[in-house]
Amino acid sequence: MPRRGRPRRFDRDRALRIAMELFWEHGYEGTSLSLLTESMGITSTSLYAAFGSKEELFREAVELYNSADDLMSDRALNRYPTAKRAIEALLRENADAYTDPSTPRGCMVVLAATNVTTANKSVHDYLAHCRKNDYAVVRARLNRGVAEGDLPPTTDTAAMAAFYLTVLHGLSIQARDGCSNAAAHAIIDRAMLAWEATCANGSG
Amino acid sequence: MPRRGRPRRFDRDRALRIAMELFWEHGYEGTSLSLLTESMGITSTSLYAAFGSKEELFREAVELYNSADDLMSDRALNRYPTAKRAIEALLRENADAYTDPSTPRGCMVVLAATNVTTANKSVHDYLAHCRKNDYAVVRARLNRGVAEGDLPPTTDTAAMAAFYLTVLHGLSIQARDGCSNAAAHAIIDRAMLAWEATCANGSG
DNA sequence: CCATTTAAGTATCGAACGACACATAATTGC
């Protein structure tokens, strides 16, 4: 059903995707309104009418990023029967994404607001909240492994989730510093070696 | 020997240390000139006279940070006879520093310029260069371990250095997100478990 | 046809940014 009034002339989804890539690459404060409007091909007036404010646009961009990332992560975590293979798949698929030449390097949630002005603390906090959520997802998959018996009941899933998330976050820095896809996977090789040692009686 | 002209009224080293902490906490672009001058207790004129520019001040601040950090890292890496214990000490001492309540959380070199405007790409590149250097130091210690026989000659020291540096970088994000000192060490526990698996015939 | 609604374009707002011109103050060397 067509809405009243003059129809929008630009593709909102396409504009949002462009904004996402800019924020992903340059971060929240590193992406100016003028860079946004130039790249999106709209005026600041249209941007504010369609997205509300720079911060609201950023949050929508993060949601768009997460919608794709969560889809990938959920598939990786649920495709394999054991927690070990699930976590390894999560790491490897993210490593592929982080080094994909067609998108900015590293993870937007990790890199886009690590250092901001005090005025934009809320932006930093929003991404920190996203990271907490990622941690919860990883830990939930480990807990499932314990429940299903492929991880020993004594497993410290909190510490284990923290470890693999630390590796994942570190990979974002490596990716930004230009590491190759192969180098990223070599790092994951070593991270996975810790698994058996941590869960000596694990079957996964 | 006293220099000619009117003597400086503020303590340059103290002012630099204050600038370092601000840049450490808020990042390069997140720290404005006005925040710097207010905190340092000097005017912008004095700042420019003493340090040249905001970027030059930042570089001096990073050098100050690195001078302390390198001292700690070098001591950690050389205090123990085996590469394993040296790397573990490096990780643990950095974890303590990252969670020290008397200083900003995480590593300045990792966090202070992850996202910047294109105009300040040189600042980002400078920190990336510092990280490359840290990698070289870690790898050199591993190579020494191979040379001294506590690591097997087949050890892939490049990949191993990349792995432990990834953990170290990831720890900066964890620290920024508020993880406890104990949680950081628990992460390192797991990172070290990968060691034996990587170097099955290592004696360290 | 005309009121209503929504978007686009122009032009600009006040604030903050990094940086500096200029005049003044305090020291050294002769």
Add this chain to the structure above:
DNA sequence: GCAATTATGTGTCGTTCGATACTTAAATGG
């Protein structure tokens, strides 16, 4: 004492920041 040198304080430069007021354009509904 006086020139030379260096630091300080006041004030402000031009730019860019995020955000809007206002006008004009294009659609719908009666």
